[in-house]
Structures are given as structure tokens and as C-alpha cells.
Amino acid sequence: MSDAIKHECGIALIRLRKPLTYYQEKYGSALYGLNKLYLMMEKQVNRGQDGAGIATIKLDIEPGNRYISRHRSTSSRAVNEIFEYVLGKFAEVHRKDPELMNDVQWLKENVSFLGEVLMGHLRYGTHGKNSIENCHPFLRQNNWMTRNLVVAGNFNMTNVDELLLQLYELGQHPKERADTVTVLEKIGHFLDDENQKLFDHFKKKGHSNIAISHLIADHLDVANILTRSAKTWDGGYTIAGMMGHGDAFVMRDPNGIRPAFKYIDDEVIVVASERPAIQTAFNVPMEDIDEVSPGHALIIKKDGSYTETMFREPAKRASCSFERIYFSRGSDTDIYRERKQLGKLVIPDILESVNNDIKNTVFSFIPNTAEVAFYGMVEGIHDHIRDFQKDQLLKNKNISSAELDELFSLKPRVEKIAIKDAKLRTFITQDSDRNDLVNHVYDVTYGVIKPGIDNLVVVDDSIVRGTTLKQSIIRILDRLGPKKIIIVSSAPQIRYPDCYGIDMSRMGEFVAFQAAVSLLKKSGREYIIHEVYDKCREQAHLPKEEVKNYVKEIYAPFTYDEISQEVARIVTPTGINAEVEVIYQTLENLHAACPDHTGDWYFSGDYPTPGGNKVVSRAFMNFVEGRNQRAYA
Template sequence: MSDSIKHECGIALIRLLKPLSYYQQKYGTALYGLNKLYLLMEKQHNRGQDGAGIATIKLNVAPGNRYISRYRAMGSSAVSEVFEYVQKKFAEVQSTSPEHFQDAEWLKENISFTGEVLMGHLRYGTHGKNSIENCHPFLRQNNWMTRNLVIAGNFNMTNVDELLEQLYELGQHPKERADTVTVLEKIGHFLDTENQEIFDSYKGKGFSNAEISHLIADNIDVAHILRRSAKTWDGGYTIEGIFGHGDAFVMRDPSGIRPAYYYIDDEVVVVTSERPAIQTAFNVPIGSIKEIKPGHALIIKKNGDISEEQFREPGEQKSCSFERIYFSRGSDADIYSERKQLGRLLCPQILKAVNNDLKNTVVSFIPNTAEVAFYGMVDGLYKYVNQLQKETLLNRSDKISDQELEEMLNLAPRVEKIAIKDAKLRTFITQDADRQDMVSHVYDTTYGLIRRGKDSLVVIDDSIVRGTTLKQSILRILDRLGPVKIVIVSSAPQIRYPDCYGIDMSRMGEFVAFEAAISLLKDSDREHLIWETYEKCKASVSLDKEQVPNYVKAIYEPFTDEEISARIAKIISPPDIKAEVEVIYQTLDNLHKACPNHLGDWYFSGDYPTPGGNKVVNRAYMNWVEGKNQRAYV
């Protein structure tokens, strides 16, 4: 993506179903779970550049012994830092007491992080401070083992104020306004309630407090706690949690916005945000990995019982299509084929833009995430050439000359790697003009492939958010090659609306499609729509979220997609550019054809899967009108 946006967070959960000694005997190490957790997190490192953290729980630990371990780190190398910290504990044992290093039970009793339940999190914050306090997992501690709670997740809630008010009504006093706090405390509250209800039931039957502690661990109803906790949540989420005694869960929002995959055999239960991580770490086929159903939680009890239980009524599934276009690694078989299909489906628009003149057109891509869509685009162009050759050679009534025959048989897309992403340049100069000059060199190019004044150049990107890099860098560099026309192709549709479920796209003014629509409104004497929309948004602030529509759609309604694309081309074109510039976007219909199981498209269509989404987009628009550079949700 030329305009980088922050990724989703990533999760990993492992529950070892055998004693640690089993893994020591079979795999030669009691650190089997930690090694696999490290692999799962590294294979999802694309989902975390701000920080990382892990937590482990030891099962059946005697009172007085530590059973919860947690460590978090910040920065792009956080995963390595976390596991280096853990590895040092075992390296010391290995060097000083090799016999203890081979003793799984001794390690469990004496060394932290040797637990049977392991949790990992990769953080890519969408907003706010990047501090160690913001890194998951979060821990809610208590002297009662069954009241301890560790959670981590990939989520954003749109109704944090409402959730905080509910916590106040319960008598709590949260320390900050953040969805992580509200989720932790809401689950924690109902975990406490469940504990107390079970305690009261057995106390009335004459059991001792010590006996009741074990009975609580055996009888906690995890699904019941999650149903009570998530009743009023509005957002996209995959949340993993562990109770202190060892029960674990991973819950997925009712619309299936955020991804969650799991694998089970007789040795382990594994859950991750991305499927290939499990395939690689455990060497299992794609067919053995399942998705957690929307509105359901995968629950692993302390005794090893596993179930998938509903905690909220599932709605229409609106899994995030951006996962398929950009966020998730392309090593997933389905995602790879979907990205290729996105490229293929753009071919009719591309051919129209170059007047079907492939002989004088070079096709390329903007590195690196658009590469797979580029392969699909090339496939589609070859298919067009093959069909053209077939029709020309079979349907010609007159005899074709040798020269015409040779030209037709030699016709093929001119496929080249034009743009090259250079090593990351740091801008040391503070003046804006100098900084912009540095930005213009973020990409380099391959010279000598474009015939000056003769060739058109088509380059595909996976999406265009702000268009800043295109204007300041890429188009300037491509124009130096001398093409008569540059066609910028986006494998995603126009990004028109903010996300509120975990993607760092929260401000209306950052979208070049929005800038284009506003520009068109002003040029066509429809500026009144800007203010009418603002007044409607403002009037809806006090309404319940279920009553509020997306008023911002009115900004785009007067114009066709093609009109907005044409204005975008004008906006992103540097003033001194010589080539004609055209911008082509994927259509919504073709997006859904390519990704039929991931129909979440609210950032393109404005059709939010939860009521809170409409409140957020209206607030974002109000912020833009009022000149407030802040996101529209907590």
C-alpha cells in the first residue's frame, strides 16, 4: 500500500492438553508450548509493530506458588524482546543445572512461564499513547484463583461511554476511558458474580471454604459470564481470556468482523488471528483449521473439555474485507486467490483506459502488498490477448498477411517491475520543503523500460487512502520515465468512511475520496449539502445509536464513482506532471465477487454492521466540519 495504514492486532492462544512431561518425552523439551507460541506470534508479526506481550497460567499449582506470568514489551522488535526475556530464565537453568532443565515438573514448580495455558498478543494501536500500559495482555488480580482474569484482543468498541456508564451503575470506578478497561472490568465483574453465586450455593450446603474453591473452579459457566458481559457491546472483536484456575476462551463478535481460527488435536488447542500461522507452526492441512463462528466463543475448560458456545445472537456476517485485501498475510491459500481475482476483475476498466492498446502499454505494481493482485491482473490481460488472437485468426474473412500474423502471435502484456521501494529514508531536515523532497525518494524506478512519449504505464496498488505518497513521490518518479499516460489502479474500492472496529482510519479529512466529493460539491454549487449534513449529524448526537442513520452518505450521492475517481486523479497529480493521470478503483460488486465470504465493506459503502458505526461516522464528519483533528470514538 502506498499510503500505509496501521494493521490489526493479532492474537494467539495455546492450551496444552497433556502434562508438560508428555511434551518433554515426545518432543525433547518442556518448552514446547512456548516455542509454538513464539512461532505463532512471529508468523503474525505483520499485525504488531507497536508492542507485544504474553501470559501463561500453570494448572493445579499448590497455594503459595506463583501460577500467572506475564511480560510485555514495546516497539517493532517487541516479540523478540519478550521471548529473549523468557529464554534467559531457562538458559540459566540449562547452563547451571542441566538435569533440572530436562525435568518438566521441576521447571513448572520453579521457573515462570512454564504453564499449560499460553496467551500471546501483537499490538498495532489505532490511536493514543504507545506505552507499556497499553500493551496486552491485561491482568485483573485477586487472591482467589478463580477470580483472576487475563485478557488480550483485537477489538474496538464504538460505545465506550455507554459501557463506562454501566460500570458506574455497577459501583465500579474505572481508572480510564478505554475499551480495554471496560472489557476487562465487565468480564471481571461477572466473573466475580459467578464466583459469589457458586460460593453462596455451596456454603449453604455446608461445604468448607477450601472445598468451595475447588468446586467453583469445576463449575464456573464461562459462556454464562460472556453472555452477561457482552450483552451491550457494540464493535468488532476477537477477545482471548484465561481465568486464574485455567479455564480459557476466545470470543468473536456477532458480525464476525474480526477473524479467529482454531485447530484441535489430542495434544493442543490453538487459536490465532490468521490461519497460515497455525498451518506453519503445527504443520497441519488447511482443512483441519476452523473459524470460530460469529457470536460464539471457543471455551476450553480446566479439565480439557472443549466447546463452541453462543454468547450473542449472530447477525449478518460482515467479516472485514480489508483483511483479505491488505491486512492478513497473502500466504493463506484463499486470500492469495482472492487477491488475484481482485486484479483480474479490474482488466475491463484497465483496457478501456488504454484503449485496448497493449502494444504501447507497460503494466506494473506498487510494491509490495499489491504484488498478488498484479499477478491476477496480468492473468486477466493474457486471457484478453488469447481471446483477441482467437477471434482475429478464426474470424478473418480475408487472408492475413505474414506480418499481421506475426504481430498478432507476438502480442502480449508488457509486464515489468517499474517501482522499487527503497530502503527506508529518514528525514533529518526540519523544513517542510526539504522533507517533501526526501519523501519523493522513498521509491526508486527501473529506467529504460518506457518509450518516452509513446507508452502508457499502468500501476496497481492494493488501496488508496490519502493519495499523499502518490502525489509527493510515486507519480513524480513515474512521470520522469516519460509515459504519455499513467493509470493508477486500486484493487480496493474508494475508501470513503472511517473505520471504528480496529483499523487506523478514523478521520474523514484523511480520505482522498472524501476530499474529492467535497471539492465536487463546491464546484457544482451544492455546498449547502455540506452544512445540511452537518446539522443532521449534530441533531442525532442525543439519539440512541439504533435510531441513527449514516447521514454522511449524502456527501457522495450526487456523483458517480467515475466522477469522484476523476477528481481524485486531479487532486493527486503534481502540478508540474507531464503525463495524463487516470485513477481506476475496484467496484463494490467485484469486491464481493472476489471475496464472497467477507462482505464487510463499511469503509467503502458506509453500511456499518453495528448501530454504533453510524454514530461514529456522523461524529467523524462533525469533527471535520468543526476542525477537530481527533478520532470519533474512544
């Protein structure tokens, strides 16, 4: 992606179902779980470079000994830093007495982090909130083992104000206005409530307090806790949690917006945000991995048994299509195939743009995430050439040898044009100097374009703001002297803010929105902006269920191509010699390529939860009012 946007968070959860001695004997190390957690987090580090954290729980620890361990980091190499810290504890043991590394019980009792339940989290920071306090996992502590709660997730709630009010009505006083706090405290409240009910129940039966603690651990109804907690949540979420005594869970929103994959055998129960992380870490085929169902929670009891239980009625599935286009690693079998298909589906528009002149067209991509879509585009060009050659042969039975040579010489001209250099530090304060540095973020391959003759087609996976295109890429490509530069987005036009976890929240930053506003002003229809603003204001205090997305009216007067043409004008810097065109994937083609992941609200404005319409309405009002802030907490 030429315009960097923040990744969705990633989770990893491992429940070891055998005693630690089992892994020592079979795999040669009691650190089996920690090693696997490290590998799973490294394989998902694309999901958040702003920080990371892990937490572990030891089962059946004697009172007075630590059984929950947590470590977090906001380092640029957070995952490595965390595991250097954790595994350094065992290295110290090995230095002092190598034999102790074979004494699993001693290690469990004396070295932190050696537990049977392990959780990892990778995060991105939104809007400057990137301190250690913002790093997951979050911990809610209590002297009662069954009241301790550890939570980490990939989520965003649209109705934080409503959830905070509910906590206040329960008698709580949250210390922050953030969805992480509301989620932790909401689950924590009902965890406390469940504990108290069980305590009262067993106390009436005459059990001692010590016995009751164990009975609560055995009988804790995690499904009921989660059902009561999530009753009014509005958002996209995959949330993992652990209780101090050893129960664990992973819950997924009713629309399946955020991803969650699970693998279960007699040794481990594993959950991750991305399937390949599990495949690589545990060397298992993808057929053995499935998803946590939307609206369901995978609940793992202290004894290692598990169930997948519904906590909210599943709604219309709206899995995030941006996962497929950009966020998730392309090493997943299905995502790789879908991204290639996205590249193929733009071929008709590309051929029309270059007047079918393949001979004088060079195909390339903007590194690095558009590479798979580029492979699909090249395959599509090959298919077109083959069909063209076949058609010519069928039409001309008496074709000469020279004509055959000419016909079969036709092939796509594929080159790596744009090369992304290491990031340049913009330490120079003058804007003109800083912009000059930005112009050199990419370099180009010289000598492969015939100046004034060749078209240059460059595929990007998506165009969000268009800033890098204007400040850097188009200027650099123009140096090569192409007749025409065609920027192809394998994603549709991003028109609306996300509110379920992606850092795309300010409408004024979207170049497609800028294009629509510009066209309204040019065509004398600026009044539509004010009409939409008034409609948004009128519904500002309505319940989220009654709010409509009136922002769609900003785009309604114009065709898809008209928006694309205006985007091309906006991102084309002054002094460019080549003609510049921007081609976007259509929404219909996106659904054809990714039929099982229909969450397209950032393209269509069709939000899967009521809170989405409230967010887009607020985002538009922020734009009109000049407020540079996101429309949700």
C-alpha cells in the same frame, strides 16, 4: 499499500491438553508450547509492530507459588525481545545444570512462563497511545485463583461511553476511558459475581473454603459470564481470555467482523487471527482448521474439554473485507485467490483507459502488498490477449506467416517499476527538505518505458489518503516519461471511517471524501455539507439504534467515475507531464471476488452495528468543526 495505515491486532492462544512431560518425551522439549507460541506470533507480526505481549498460566500449582506470568514490550522487535527474555530464563538453567532441563516438574515449579495455557498478542498503537500500559494482555488480579482474569484481543467498541456508564452503575470506577478497560472490567465483574454465587451455594452445603475453591474451578459457568458481559457491546471483536485456575475462552462478535481461526486435536487447542499461522506452526492442512463462529465463544475448561457456545445471537455476517485486501498475509489459500481475482476484475476498465493498446502499455505494481493483485491483473491481460488472438484467427482464415508472427508477439509488458528503498529518516526540519526526502522513498527502474509513447499501469491494493501518491510515487513515475500514468486500486473508494479496529477514523484524510467535498464546492452545492452537518447534529444525542448515516448524501450527487477523476486531480502534483488517471475497484467486483467477506462499511457506509452510524456522524461533525480527533474512544 502506498499510504500506510495501522494493522489490526493479532492474537494467539494455545492450550496444551497433555501434561508437560508428554511434550518433553514426544518432542524433546518441555518448551513445546512456548516455541509454538513464538512461531505463531512471528507469523502474525504483520498485524502489529507497535508492541506485543504474552501471558501463561500453570495448572495445579501449590499455594504460595506464581502461576500467572506476563511480559510485554513496545520495542520495534517486540516479539523477539519478549522471547529472548522468557527463553533466557531456561538458558540460564541450562548453563547452571543441563540435567535440570529434563526435569519437567522442577522447571514448572521454579521457572516462570512454563505453563499449559499460553496467550500472545500483537498490537498497533492508535493516536499516540503506545506505552507499555496499553499493551495486551491485560491482567485483573485477585488472591482467589478463579477471580484472576487475563484478556487480550483484536477489537474496538463503538459505545465506550455507554459501557463506562454501565460500569459506574455497577459501582465500579474505571481508571481509563478505553474499550480495553471496559471489556476487562465488565468480564471481571461478572466473573466475580459468578464466583460469589458458587461460593454461597457450596458454603450452604457445608463445604470448607479450601474445597469450595476447587468446586468453583470445576463449576464456573464461563458461557454465562460472557453472555452477561457482552450483552450491550457494539463493535468488532475477537477477545481471548484466561482465568487463573486454567479455564480459557475466545469470543467473536456476532457479525464475525474480526477473524478467529481454531485448530483442535488431542494434544492442543489453538486459536489465531490468521489461518496460515496455525498451518505453519503445527504443520496441519487448512481443511483441519475452521473459524470460531460469529456470536460464539470457544470455551476451554481446566480439564482440557471444550465447547463452542453462543453468547450473542449471530447477526448478518459482515467479515472485514480489508482483511482480504490488505491486512491478512496473502499466504492464506483463499486470500491469495481472492486478491488475484481483485486484480483480474479491473481489466476492462484498464483496457478502456489505454484504448486497448497493450503493445504500448507497461504493467507494474506498488510494492509490496499489491503484488498478488498484480499477478491476477497480468493473468487477466493474458486471457484478454488469448481471446483477441483467437478472435483474429477465426476472422482471418488466410492469415500470412508475417501476420501470425505479429499476432503472436503480443504479450503483456510486465516490469517491476517502483522499488521501495529503506525508510529515510526525516530529521531535517524544513518542510521543503523533508518533502524532498519523501520524494525518494521509492526508486524506479529506468529504461523500460518509451517516453511519450507508453502508458504505465501501476496497481495499488488501496488508496486511503493519496498522500504518498502525490508526494512521491507519481513524481517518480513521471521521470520515466510515460504518456499516461494509470493508478489502479484493487479496493473500492474508501469513503467512510472504520470503527471496528482499523486506524482509519478521520474523514478529512480520505482522498475520496476530499474529492466529493471539492466537487460540491465546484458545482455550487456546498450547502449540502451544511445540511448534512445539521442532520448529524440533530441526531447527536439519539440512541445509537436511531442514528442514520446522512454522510452518504455528500457522495450522492456524483458518479463513481466523477469521484475517481477528482481524486486523480487531487493526487497529481504540479509540473507532471503525463496524464494521470485513477481507477478504483467497484463494490460489486469486491463482493464477487470476496463473497464470504461482505463487511464493506468503509466503502459503502453500511455499518453492521448501530454504533457505526453514530461514529460516522460524529466523524463528519469533527471534520466540519475542524476537530482533528477520532470519533470513538
